[in-house]
Amino acid sequence: LGAxxxxxxxxxGNQIHLALGELWKAVQAGNQMIEARAPWKLAKDPAQGDALRAxxxxxxxxxxMVLQEVECVIPTTAQAGLVQLGLSGEVAMREKDWPQWPTGIAGRSLGTIAPLFPLLEEEKTEGRG
Incomplete structure (x- = not known):
């Protein structure tokens, strides 16, 4: 939450470039948490069900939290991500639990999952293999 x-x-303070760096720190912290807890390993052990769900x-x-904050920079992508997380309504209209950890996540049904940032295929130029 610090980031x-x-x-x-x-x-x-209108320091958007620095703010995006802080947001990236939150993303990195989330990635580190996932790596440390290794949910792919927890899923293999039925006794670890509670740890997996947590x-x-x-x-x-x-x-x-990251998607709600980045909405001002990439609104369409943020909205799509929040819908995939099972949230509905316009991002700007949603009440934030700021600065608290979101609640009501357990048991939430997810939306249709699709890449938020799909890979771009390289353009193939005619005559080149």
């Missing part, structure tokens, strides 16, 4: 609090301060809920919470 997101700093993001908020920087955005209020890990997935925490990952969803990080994604939700």
């Amino acid at each position: 997101l609090r700093h993001w908020d301060e920087l955005m209020k 890990t997935l809920a925490d990952a969803m919470a990080v994604l939700q």
